[in-house]
Amino acid sequence: MLCIIITASVAAVATFFAKKHVLSGINEKCAFNTEDASCPVSCPQEPCDNEGTCVNGACSCNDGFAGSKCKIDVNQTCKFDANTLIPHPNICQLYYNCSQAVSPFPIDLETIFYSDIPQVIRPAYLHECPYPEFFSTNMSCQNYTDMKCGCRYETKNKFACKLCKHFNPDCVGFADGIHRNRYMSTPEEEYFECQDERNIYSGHNPCPKNMVPYNGKCTDLFEIKPSNWQRGYAIDCSNRTNGNYKSEHVQRCDIYYTCVNGNSTLTYCDSELVFDSKSSFCQNKTNVCTPCGSVVHCC
Numbered sequence: 315m316l317c318i319i320i321t322a323s324v325a326a327v328a329t330f331f332a333k334k335h336v337l338s339g340i341n342e343k344c345a346f347n348t349e350d351a352s353c354p355v356s357c358p359q360e361p362c363d364n365e366g367t368c369v370n371g372a373c374s375c376n377d378g379f380a381g382s383k384c385k386i387d388v389n390q391t392c393k394f395d396a397n398t399l400i401p402h403p404n405i406c407q408l409y410y411n412c413s414q415a416v417s418p419f420p421i422d423l424e425t426i427f428y429s430d431i432p433q434v435i436r437p438a439y440l441h442e443c444p445y446p447e448f449f450s451t452n453m454s455c456q457n458y459t460d461m462k463c464g465c466r467y468e469t470k471n472k473f474a475c476k477l478c479k480h481f482n483p484d485c486v487g488f489a490d491g492i493h494r495n496r497y498m499s500t501p502e503e504e505y506f507e508c509q510d511e512r513n514i515y516s517g518h519n520p521c522p523k524n525m526v527p528y529n530g531k532c533t534d535l536f537e538i539k540p541s542n543w544q545r546g547y548a549i550d551c552s553n554r555t556n557g558n559y560k561s562e563h564v565q566r567c568d569i570y571y572t573c574v575n576g577n578s579t580l581t582y583c584d585s586e587l588v589f590d591s592k593s594s595f596c597q598n599k600t601n602v603c604t605p606c607g608s609v610v611h612c613c
């Protein structure tokens with residue numbers, strides 16, 4: 315499946331935990347915020363511990379250190395108590411879990427395919443909440459809608475996900491709904507769904523049978539006007555006089571289209587009735603010509 319990637323931005327995948335990355339993770343709303351107790355404006359008046367850096371008045375900690383002033387040494391804390399959970403000081407999705415030293419991420423898919431990318435350093439104990447959850451200060455992963463990150467940086471993307479650009483595209487800037495995944499070129503079209511600018515689905519057509527994503531929503535193929543790039547079975551009303559018309563692209567007896575000033579509206583006949591082009595309405599089959607009805611000798 316991976317051979318079908320059509321674009322690959324290798325440059326964008328530097329090491330995740332380089333200090334630079336964490337620095338850019340400092341939440342800007344934190345800057346000099348004296349209202350929020352979780353945002354102690356301490357540095358530079360009181361310097362950060364363990365070589366943490368002061369950014370916008372808050373400490374950005376090196377990997378393996380936590381707390382508002384980077385005082386917590388994760389390795390030491392975990393050695394002392396294996397049940398401890400520690401929120402990552404700067405990034406809301408991340409936390410240290412002392413009972414699991416080997417960090418399960420990032421999944422280095424890309425290094426398999428692009429061997430020139432250096433292996434990332436995996437900070438011990440570091441974990442990411444199941445996307446799109448955040449790590450709450452009550453020490454559990456929570457739905458992002460149910461909690462506040464305070465000073466910690468909120469990213470809308472999955473954090474440790476290097477191939478996300480292709481398989482789970484970034485939803486920032488996208489309206490809620492289903493969009494075509496244009497990073498993938500496959501025989502079957504790929505889609506992704508966004509909610510609150512989070513990617514909540516990626517994969518093949520997620521719609522029920524005979525429906526495809528259209529303008530963000532699952533839409534009946536019979537409602538969609540076909541074009542060069544869009545599959546659909548609706549009729550084009552642009553040059554038709556107002557009235558009811560049978561389906562044309564795919565023969566279907568139980569529907570008809572109403573053209574009004576160039577617009578088409580799809581209507582389903584009541585059950586067991588079929589559309590009769592002669593009368594322009596849905597009728598009992600016994601009154602309608604073949605192939606939809608049973609009247610053989612129509613004139």
Ligand SMILES: *[C@@H]1O[C@H](CO)[C@@H](O)[C@H](O)[C@H]1NC(C)=O
Binds near residue numbers: 378389
């Ligand atoms: C924590 O421990 C790991 C594994 O023993 C080590 O690789 C890492 O450098 C340590 N981190 C710090 C900040 O001491």
Ligand SMILES: *[C@@H]1O[C@H](CO)[C@@H](O)[C@H](O)[C@H]1NC(C)=O
Binds near residue numbers: 441
């Ligand atoms: C921490 O790790 C332990 C052991 O793997 C696991 O049982 C527990 O659920 C983890 N806690 C969180 C919040 O991930």
Ligand SMILES: *[C@@H]1O[C@H](CO)[C@@H](O)[C@H](O)[C@H]1NC(C)=O
Binds near residue numbers: 457458459
């Ligand atoms: C999170 O909460 C929102 C709104 O309450 C809900 O629509 C969504 O399904 C929830 N997500 C998860 C993963 O539970």
Ligand SMILES: *[C@@H]1O[C@H](CO)[C@@H](O)[C@H](O)[C@H]1NC(C)=O
Binds near residue numbers: 450452460461462
């Ligand atoms: C943690 O806080 C969230 C809201 O921030 C709440 O929904 C959840 O029940 C809390 N969990 C625990 C274990 O207290």
Ligand SMILES: *[C@@H]1O[C@H](CO)[C@@H](O)[C@H](O)[C@H]1NC(C)=O
Binds near residue numbers: 552553
């Ligand atoms: C409708 O008619 C106009 C003018 O005759 C023509 O240019 C246009 O291509 C027609 N549109 C369709 C969809 O047939």
Ligand SMILES: *[C@@H]1O[C@H](CO)[C@@H](O)[C@H](O)[C@H]1NC(C)=O
Binds near residue numbers: 574
């Ligand atoms: C067709 O329908 C759309 C939206 O329902 C409307 O904005 C547009 O004016 C209609 N066009 C005509 C020619 O009636």
Ligand SMILES: *[C@@H]1O[C@H](CO)[C@@H](O)[C@H](O)[C@H]1NC(C)=O
Binds near residue numbers: 585586587598599600
């Ligand atoms: C259609 O007509 C047949 C014969 O007249 C009748 O038995 C049947 O109930 C009618 N069906 C409907 C849906 O009206």
